[in-house]
Amino acid sequence: MDQGRHTRRQLLKAALGGAAGIALGVPARLLAAAQGGGAAATTVQLADDLFVVTVGGLNVLARAGGGGVVLVDGGSAATSGAVLKAVAALPNSGPVRTLFNTHWHPEQTGSNETLAKAGAQIIAHENTRLWLTTDVKWPWNGQTFKRLPKVAQPNKTFYTSATLEPGVRYGYVPDCAHTDGDLYVYFERPNVLAAGDVVSGQGWPTVDYITGGWVGGMVGGTQRLLSIANEQTRIVPARGPVLSYADLKAQASMYATIYERLSTMLNKGRGPSEAVAARPTKEFDAQMGNSDEFVRRAFESLWAYLSPDA
Numbered sequence: 436m437d438q439g440r441h442t443r444r445q446l447l448k449a450a451l452g453g454a455a456g457i458a459l460g461v462p463a464r465l466l467a468a469a470q471g472g473g474a475a476a477t478t479v480q481l482a483d484d485l486f487v488v489t490v491g492g493l494n495v496l497a498r499a500g501g502g503g504v505v506l507v508d509g510g511s512a513a514t515s516g517a518v519l520k521a522v523a524a525l526p527n528s529g530p531v532r533t534l535f536n537t538h539w540h541p542e543q544t545g546s547n548e549t550l551a552k553a554g555a556q557i558i559a560h561e562n563t564r565l566w567l568t569t570d571v572k573w574p575w576n577g578q579t580f581k582r583l584p585k586v587a588q589p590n591k592t593f594y595t596s597a598t599l600e601p602g603v604r605y606g607y608v609p610d611c612a613h614t615d616g617d618l619y620v621y622f623e624r625p626n627v628l629a630a631g632d633v634v635s636g637q638g639w640p641t642v643d644y645i646t647g648g649w650v651g652g653m654v655g656g657t658q659r660l661l662s663i664a665n666e667q668t669r670i671v672p673a674r675g676p677v678l679s680y681a682d683l684k685a686q687a688s689m690y691a692t693i694y695e696r697l698s699t700m701l702n703k704g705r706g707p708s709e710a711v712a713a714r715p716t717k718e719f720d721a722q723m724g725n726s727d728e729f730v731r732r733a734f735e736s737l738w739a740y741l742s743p744d745a
């Protein structure tokens with residue numbers, strides 16, 4: 436793959452420049468209003484009514500107008516206040532009618548309770564809803580995630596795909612790229628695909644195999660998104676700058692390479708520490724960052740999916 440393709444600088448340029456969007460000159464007054472808990476919102480406009488609102492590194496895609504705001508993800512509990520203030524300040528904003536949860540992680544579901552209480556429909560894959568009804572613990576760092584109160588759980592779930600309204604389609608990414616409940620939302624006319632954590636906008640992802648994600652699914656998931664997108668599609672990841680189709684293609688190829696190397700090591704009876712030592716991501720680390728944790732989790736995810744005794 437082309438190593439120069441998505442250096443951080445180029446991605447930022449793409450996100451802020453003509454290819455992917457127009458940076459909004461946010462008036463100081465609005466910026467101040469959008470500050471909550473030390474988190475400031477930045478807003479990038481992708482189309483007349485479509486914006487990426489970023490707080491604390493977490494992206495929210497907001498479609499204003501059209502009889503109520505549609506959000507894809509809502510930030511974390513800590514960033515929710517700043518996100519909702521920034522969304523309220525968008526041109527033609529209004530009440531949030533629909534919130535999508537691309538998956539169950541707290542970085543995506545932190546506005547659920549507030550918005551549900553205000554009457555929003557929360558759409559998620561059924562597996563996402565199920566994870567939000569139970570406590571989850573990650574064994575690798577002991578982190579625990581408390582179930583959400585009933586009111587904050589998705590109130591409209593689906594299994595395969597559906598249309599929110601003409602021109603706005605959503606669907607399941609069944610490959611288990613990041614979790615077993617990943618969804619995408621595709622806005623056809625502006626040609627923008629919100630992809631959650633199935634794509635990596637900023638550094639290596641967490642391979643959450645406790646709730647179904649695995650490195651083989653990252654290959655399948657990125658390939659599936661390529662089949663939904665086209666060469667002009669702009670892809671909004673859960674974090675980091677807006678990506679191009681070429682960026683997505685490069686990621687699919689990168690994850691295929693890494694999957695191949697890790698599964699070869701698994702078949703030779705190697706373990707996670709040996710996988711880390713073998714540096715299976717070495718040509719990607721300059722752009723993606725230190726990969727030790729990623730490789731360890733990715734390798735462990737193979738145990739869950741490929742080991743005969745799993």
Ligand SMILES: [Zn+2]
Pocket residue numbers: 538540613632673
């Ligand atoms: Zn996630």
